[in-house]
Amino acid sequence: xxxxxxxxxxxxxxxxxxxxxxxxxxxxxxxxxxxxxxxxxxxxxxxxxxxxxxxxxxxxxxxxxxxxxxxxxxxxxxxxxxxxxxxxxxxxxxxxxxxxxxxxxxxxxxxxxxxxxxxxxxxxxxxxxxxxxxxxxxxxxxxxxxxxxxxxxxxxxxxxxxxxxxxxxxxxxxxxxxxxxxxxxxxxxxxxxxxxxxxxxxxxxxxxxxxxxxxxxxxxxxxxxxxxxxxxxxxxxxxxxxxxxxxxxxxxxxxxxxxxxxxxxxxxxxxxxxxxxxxxxxxxxxxxxxxxxxxxxxxxxxxxxxxxxxxxxxxxxxxxxxxxxxxxxxxxxx
Amino acid sequence: xxxxxxxxxxxxxxxxxxxxxxxxxxxxxxxxxxxxxxxxxxxxxxxxxxxxxxxxxxxxxxxxxxxxxxxxxxxxxxxxxxxxxxxxxxxxxxxxxxxxxxxxxxxxxxxxxxxxxxxxxxxxxxxxxxxxxxxxxxxxxxxxxxxxxxxxxxxxxxxxxxxxxxxxxxxxxxxxxxxxxxxxxxxxxxxxxxxxxxxxxxxxxxxxxxxxxxxxxxxxxxxxxxxxxxxxxxxxxxxxxxxxxxxxxxxxxxxxxxxxxxxxxxxxxxxxxxxxxxxxxxxxxxxxxxxxxxxxxxxxxxxxxxxxxxxxxxxxxxxxxxxxxxxxxxxxxx
DNA sequence: GTGAAAGCGCTAACAG
DNA sequence: CTGTTAGCGCTTTCAC
Numbered sequence: 001x002x003x004x005x006x007x008x009x010x011x012x013x014x015x016x017x018x019x020x021x022x023x024x025x026x027x028x029x030x031x032x033x034x035x036x037x038x039x040x041x042x043x044x045x046x047x048x049x050x051x052x053x054x055x056x057x058x059x060x061x062x063x064x065x066x067x068x069x070x071x072x073x074x075x076x077x078x079x080x081x082x083x084x085x086x087x088x089x090x091x092x093x094x095x096x097x098x099x100x101x102x103x104x105x106x107x108x109x110x111x112x113x114x115x116x117x118x119x120x121x122x123x124x125x126x127x128x129x130x131x132x133x134x135x136x137x138x139x140x141x142x143x144x145x146x147x148x149x150x151x152x153x154x155x156x157x158x159x160x161x162x163x164x165x166x167x168x169x170x171x172x173x174x175x176x177x178x179x180x181x182x183x184x185x186x187x188x189x190x191x192x193x194x195x196x197x198x199x200x201x202x203x204x205x206x207x208x209x210x211x212x213x214x215x216x217x218x219x220x221x222x223x224x225x226x227x228x229x230x231x232x233x234x235x236x237x238x239x240x241x242x243x244x245x246x247x248x249x250x251x252x253x254x255x256x257x258x259x260x261x262x263x264x265x266x267x268x269x270x271x272x273x274x275x276x277x278x279x280x281x282x283x284x285x286x287x288x289x290x291x292x293x294x295x296x297x298x299x300x301x302x303x304x305x306x307x308x309x310x311x312x313x314x315x316x317x318x319x320x321x322x323x324x325x326x327x328x329x330x331x332x333x334x
Numbered sequence: 335x336x337x338x339x340x341x342x343x344x345x346x347x348x349x350x351x352x353x354x355x356x357x358x359x360x361x362x363x364x365x366x367x368x369x370x371x372x373x374x375x376x377x378x379x380x381x382x383x384x385x386x387x388x389x390x391x392x393x394x395x396x397x398x399x400x401x402x403x404x405x406x407x408x409x410x411x412x413x414x415x416x417x418x419x420x421x422x423x424x425x426x427x428x429x430x431x432x433x434x435x436x437x438x439x440x441x442x443x444x445x446x447x448x449x450x451x452x453x454x455x456x457x458x459x460x461x462x463x464x465x466x467x468x469x470x471x472x473x474x475x476x477x478x479x480x481x482x483x484x485x486x487x488x489x490x491x492x493x494x495x496x497x498x499x500x501x502x503x504x505x506x507x508x509x510x511x512x513x514x515x516x517x518x519x520x521x522x523x524x525x526x527x528x529x530x531x532x533x534x535x536x537x538x539x540x541x542x543x544x545x546x547x548x549x550x551x552x553x554x555x556x557x558x559x560x561x562x563x564x565x566x567x568x569x570x571x572x573x574x575x576x577x578x579x580x581x582x583x584x585x586x587x588x589x590x591x592x593x594x595x596x597x598x599x600x601x602x603x604x605x606x607x608x609x610x611x612x613x614x615x616x617x618x619x620x621x622x623x624x625x626x627x628x629x630x631x632x633x634x635x636x637x638x639x640x641x642x643x644x645x646x647x648x649x650x651x652x653x654x655x656x657x658x659x660x661x662x663x664x665x666x667x668x
Numbered sequence: 669g670t671g672a673a674a675g676c677g678c679t680a681a682c683a684g
Numbered sequence: 685c686t687g688t689t690a691g692c693g694c695t696t697t698c699a700c
Contacts, residue, residue, distance in 0.1 A: 002473070004692090005695095014670080015670065016693090017672080018670065024695075028669075028670095049694070050449055051386075051388035051394075052692075052695085054676090055385040057676090057695085071414065079404055080405065092428065095429045096427075097413065115396075138381070223612075223616045249616070256618060278405055278557075283617070338677055350679095351680085362686095367685090367686085385676080387678060389694090390691090391692090392692080669700105670699100675696090676694090679692090684687085
C-alpha cells in the first residue's frame with residue numbers, strides 16, 4: 001500500500017496538517033519539524049495522492065489533445081511542440097487520436113470530461129456545431145489548432161492558408177509554368193481546403209491563367225487517394241507542367257503516379273507540396289513545399305490554452321503563424 | 335460549477351446512493367427511479383468525478399506509454415493499436431515522448447506516479463537498471479514493447495529480431511547477391527541492434543559469405559545518419575550489390591545516397607528495409623522490407639499490461655509476434 | 669506554530 | 685429496493 005500523509009505524520013511525530021504545510025507553505029513550519037517531515041517523506045518515498053488533491057482543487061493539471069490521424073507526421077510535430085510547452089507549464093498531456101471518427105471524437109470528449117482535463121486543444125478538422133455544443137456543455141475550455149471556426153468565437157492558432165497557397169501557386173507561375181493544376185482536399189470536412197483553393201485561384205487569375213482554376217481534383221488525406229486524383233487530373237489535362245498539392249503526402253502520391261507513367265519530376269512536371277514534413281526532405285526527389293511551423297503551432301496552442309484556462313480569456317483570438325516556401329528538388333523552371 | 339452526484343439526486347428526487355447504483359449496478363434499482371435518474375444525468379450532462387472515484391478505488395484506469403520518438407511512424411502505429419485496446423479495456427492512455435532523453439524519461443515516470451497511472455508500457459529503447467529501479471520503487475507494473483530485458487524478469491512483446499534479420503539477409507542471398515552490406519543501429523542503447531546483426535551474420539555464414547560480416551555500418555535512428563553511414567559503407571566497399579537496413583528510414587537514407595551517386599536501385603544495388611512503415615509503400619522505389627505488426631504489438635502490449643495489472647502476473651513472459659518479408663521494388667535478382 | 673475537524677465527490681457497508 | 689453514513693487522502697479554516 002502506498003504511504004499516505006498519515007504515515008508521514010506518524011513517522012515524523014507531527015499532525016497531518018503540519019505535513020501538508022511542509023508541502024504547501026514550508027516557511028510556516030518550525031525548522032526542526034520541517035526537517036523531520038522531509039526526512040520521513042524521503043524515507044517513505046511519499047508522493048501525495050493526486051486524486052485527493054484533484055478533489056480539492058478541482059483541477060487535474062492535464063490538457064487533452066484531439067488529433068484526426070496520428071500516423072500523419074504533421075500532427076506528430078504538433079505533439080512535440082505541445083508536449084514541450086506542457087512540461088514548461090507543469091501540465092500533463094493526454095493525446096487522443098480520433099481517426100476522423102465522429103463517435104470516437106465524441107467519446108474522447110466524454111473521457112476528457114470524466115478525467116477532468118483542464119482544457120482541450122482541438123486539432124481535429126472541422127469544429128462541427130455538434131462538437132462545439134458538447135464542449136460548451138461540458139464547460140471545458142478549448143482552442144483550435146490548424147483550423148478555426150467561422151460560426152463560433154473560439155481561440156485558434158493556424159497559418160494563413162490562403163496566402164500560403166497563393167505563395168506556392170505564384171512560385172510556380174514565376175517559374176514560367178502556364179499549365180498548372182492542383183490537388184486539394186475534398187471539400188466536405190475540410191477547413192483549410194477552401195482557403196487553399198482560393199489562394200491558388202487568386203494566383204492564377206492574377207497571372208491571367210483563369211483556365212487553370214478548374215484544373216483541380218480533390219483527395220481525402222492520404223497518398224493513395226492523391227495518386228488516384230493525379231490519375232484523374234492528368235487524364236483530363238495531359239498538358240499540365242506543374243501541380244500544387246495541399247499536402248506533402250499528396251505531392252508524394254502525385255510524384256509516384258507520374259513515375260509510374262514515366263513522366264519525370266521535375267524534368268517534365270514540377271510538383272509543390274505543403275507542410276514540410278520530415279519526409280519532404282527524405283523523398284526522391286526532395287519536395288519543394290510550403291513549410292508550416294508544426295512544433296511552434298503546438299507550442300503556442302498549449303500556451304494559448306493555458307492563458308484561456310487561467311485568465312478566462314485570450315489576448316488575440318485568432319493567431320496566425322508564419323509559413324515559408326522551401327525550394328528543393330521537385331520544382332524547376334519551365 | 336460541474337454538477338455532482340448530489341445535483342442529480344436532487345433533480346431525480348432520490349438519494350445519492352441510488353444515483354450511484356444506477357451507474358454501478360443499474361439492475362438493482364427500481365425502473366421508474368432509474369429512468370428518472372438517467373434523465374437527470376442526461377439533462378445535467380453529469381459525469382462522475384474521476385478524482386473521487388480514484389480516491390476510492392485507488393485506480394486511475396489510465397495506462398502510460400513511453401516512446402522514444404513520436405516522429406517515428408513506427409511508434410505511431412503502436413499508438414493506434416494500443417489506443418484501440420485501451421478503449422476496449424475501458425482505459426485512458428497517456429502518451430509521453432521521451433526524445434531519447436534520460437532526464438525526460440525519468441520525470442515522465444514521476445508524472446505517471448503522481449497521476450497514479452495503473453501501468454506503463456515502456457517502448458523506449460533500453461531498460462536501464464536506473465529505469466527499472468525507479469519503476470519498481472514506484473510499484474508501477476510495466477511491460478516492455480519492442481524491446482526486452484536480459485537482466486530482469488519483465489513481460490514484453492516483440493518480434494524475433496534475429497530471425498527477421500536472417501530472413502531479410504537470406505532473401506538477398508537467394509536473389510543471387512554475394513556482396514552484401516548492412517546498416518545497423520549504433521551499438522549502445524540499442525536492444526534490437528545486436529540480434530539483428532546476429533541474424534545478418536548467420537545468413538552470411540550459412541551462405542559461405544563470411545567476408546560480408548564486417549561490411550556493416552551503424553547509424554543512430556534517423557535518415558541523415560543512415561545517409562552518412564551509406565557513404566562510409568560504399569566508400570569502403572564499392573563493390574556492394576545489396577544492403578540490408580534495420581529500419582525503413584535507413585533504407586530511404588541509403589537509397590537517397592545512392593541516387594545522389596547516380597547508382598540505380600534496384601538496378602545496380604538492392605536495398606531491403608525493416609518495419610514496413612506506411613512510407614515504405616510511398617517511397618520511390620517502394621521498399622522491400624520486413625514488416626513488423628506495429629498495430630498488433632501495441633494492442634497486445636496493452637492487453638498484456640492489463641493482464642499484469644489485474645491478475646498480478648502474465649501467462650507468457652516474452653511474447654513473440656510474427657514478422658513478414660514484403661517484396662516490393664527496391665530489390666532485384668543479381 | 670500547530671492540531672482538530674470539516675469537507676471535496678464518490679462508493680460501499682449497514683440499516684430499514 | 686432505498687436512504688444514511690462512514691470514509692478514501694488531502695487542504696484549509698478555525699481554535700488554541
